[in-house]
Structure formats: C-alpha cells, structure tokens
Amino acid sequence: MGSVGVLALQGDVREHLATLSALGVEAGCVRTPAELDAVDALILPGGESTAIAHLLVTSGLRDPLGARLGEGMAVLGTCAGLILLAREVLDGRADQWGYGALDVTVRRNGYGRQIASFEAPLALVDGSSVPGVFIRAPRILECGPRVEVLATYAHAEGVDPVLVRQGPVWGASFHPELTADTTVHRLFVESL
C-alpha cells in the first residue's frame, strides 16, 4: 500500500485523518499539486461541494486530480466528495462541474435541508451493519452497470445505495469519518 492523502481545502479533514490514524495509516494533507503528486490514494472529505470545487480550481488541483483519476488513482469521496466524483448531479449549481469518475446520478441535498439530516444504521453487502450519518446528504438515484453497491439504507419509501464503488473509485453519501466505526475506511485501505 502506498501513501494516502486527504484533500484539505475545506471540510472535515481532521476526522478522516483521525479515522485513518486509528487504522494505523498515517495520511497527509493535500492542498497543492506537489502534495497531490506525493500520494498514491486520496480521500475527498465532507464539506461544501461548491466551495471545494471552487478551491480545486483556484489551487491548481482540478486538472492534476482529473489526470490522476484517469490514471486509475484510488479515491474515496464522502458526501461532498461523492458529488465531485459523480457522473451526473441534480439540483446543483448551473455551472456545477465534476469528475464523472463514478457512473452514478446523485441529487444534492437529496434527503432535504439540515433539519432533515439524520442518523440511521446501514446494511453492508456482507450482512453486517455500520452507522450512517447523513448531513444535507446527496442521494444516489441511479447507478451504472459497472458500479458495485457496497451498502444500502432502507427507509419507508425504498432502499437507497449509500456506498458505491467503480474499480478504484469509491463514493459514500454519508460520513463514515464522523463515527468511531472504521469499517468503510478499512475496506478502502485494504483495496489499495
């Protein structure tokens, strides 16, 4: 396994670093193209996707990160990070851009505003359960044929995919970094 970085332009960077640290993985912050060059895998944290997208441009990281994704770098995006990776984003800004590295359609704030933010147990494909924390979360509406669904959230109207993977690119609509459960990060790190 190579080195893991956390994109540290804005958002809950510290929680990702702490979760990785709990797994014995020492990760560094990525805020410049040189720091991106130095890592083999990257986590896109939770935060505000419009702010992170803006800062990716102004920090000169937008194209280098796109190139690394094209080369097959392993990336895990949580919440805002998932939005940046998704092929299609509904209810975003008119000029919303993304990497299109995950063949999923997501709706921004798809579960509602902050007063609808929630916690719920999630079902992993192996039958176990992990805690889910959803904060103004994107909702995954559709997944392409090459997308694996690794965890779901069952609710009154149906079952939503919440953790998905397409090769080296992982996306979670929730925040595994906000709880003490390290399962999602462990699965990602073990895949490297």
Place this chain on the structure above:
Amino acid sequence: MSDTQTTRTGSTLVKRGLADMLRGGVIMDVVNPEQAKVAEDAGAVAVMALERVPADIRRDGGVARMSDPQMIQEIQAAVTVPVMAKARIGHFAEAQVLEALGVDYVDESEVLTPADEENHIDKWAFTVPFVCGATNLGEALRRIGEGACLIRSKGEAGTGDVVEAVRHLRSITAMIRRCQSADANELYAVAKDLRAPLPLVLEVAETGHLPVPLFCAGGISTPADASLVRQLGAEAVFVGSGIFKSEDPVRMAHAIVEASTHFDDPAAVAKVSTGLGSAMRGWETSSLDQRLAERGW
C-alpha cells in the same frame, strides 16, 4: 423489519456535524439574493441571511430583529450552500420561525437587540442547530451547555476592527490551555470561576478543544485578518460587513476564501491581497459608544 424506526433527525452528531463540514471555510453575511450568489460564486461555505449587515445596524440604530421570512426564502432559493439566519438572544419564538422556514443554522446573535436579559434559548429543544457567540471560555461552555453546536468568538461586529476578535479568540484558547494544565482538584474551582458546567470543563481539560467547532467572527475585513484568526485557532471565519462594505466585494470575497484555506501560506495570502482595493472603512473599537459583544450572559 424497517429501519425507519431507527432513523433519527436532530441528533447532536448531525447538528455538530454540519459545523464540521463548514471548517476551513468562510460564512458571509448577505442581505439579498444577488449578494448570496456573489458569496457562493466566491466559494463561501454558507451564507448568513439578514436585512442589514452589522455596520448598518450600528449606523441606523433602532431595534434589530429577525429578518423578514420572505427575504430569507429568496436567499434559500438563490443558493445551494447552507443558509443561516439570526434570532435575538433569548427569543425562542424567532428561532421557531427560522426552524419552520428550514434554515440550516440559527445564530442566536448579539448583533440583534436581545429579547431576554437573563436567559438564552434552550437550544436542545430544536432540530435545527444553533451557533452562538462567546467572548471567553466560560461563555462558550454555557452556550454549549444550552445546546449550541458551534461557537464563534464574538469580536465586535460591524467595526472592521479585528482587535476584539483577536482578544476573544486568545481568551478562549488561553483558558483552554489553563484547563489542560490544571490538576483534577483545581478543575472544580476552574468550573466555578468560569461559571461553566463541570462536565464540559472536564471535557475541555481532557481534549484540549471545545466539544464543538470554534469559528471566529466580528471585525474580519481583509485576507490577512482571516489568516490571523485561523492561525490563532479559529477553524473557519464569519465575515459580516467586511465583504459588501469593501471597495470591490467580488474580489474581496474570493480573496478572503483563499486566505482562509491557505491561511498558513504567506505567499498565497500576499497574492490574493495584492491590488485588492480598500477594505471597509470601519470604526476603531475604542471609539464606540455601544459594544455588541457585551450582550449575552
């Protein structure tokens, strides 16, 4: 088996969690949808919807209240980032209205005229999370004890003078360090002196930080101001009058966002500070008749 029974809204984790998502960013005061768009375009992580920025409240005088719901709704419709709005200290009915409007954070704010000179709002009773101002650690922990999920150092709103923001931030972080170095016997007296809940004092002594994120507000008006307060321990920055009272609000908004992200890179702060036009004119805090930061108890 349905998991809907175990779905919980309004938990402490999701309320504090939204504040975690704002870390590193800039929250900007806006008075109309056009300003809200400018803020979002510049990379603001959230906007604070209000009828008058603090500099104008200070200039106009009169009773400052919660904003007109129509104005808040227009701003909610204009942007995709979280929208915050202010309620008067102790005015839980204003907070109820803001929650009914679906605002993402309520600021129980000293910038508005207080409605209760003894009690703050019981913030645990709400699903919407609250941010509150504080000038020192005791005040911060009392607000957290009442359910605040985010603390901002108060500074002196509407002045463009960063001196009070620095004073309050330094006061909070210095007292946290004192808690960390106090022994177990001393912490009871520390809690008494701070007039703060003992369990929260013990938590601060253990962890070395507040139980909720600590942001900074009140008087930040340049990129270097943002860098300063971030280096002093603020995890994000509220900018009130400093954007739209400056000569070139669009550039100032972009520059302060960059400076908050790259706060520890002086070359980056220098770059965005260059040719920026004048910051808001401001008032020197020592010349003021009324200090907003003294509101709150």
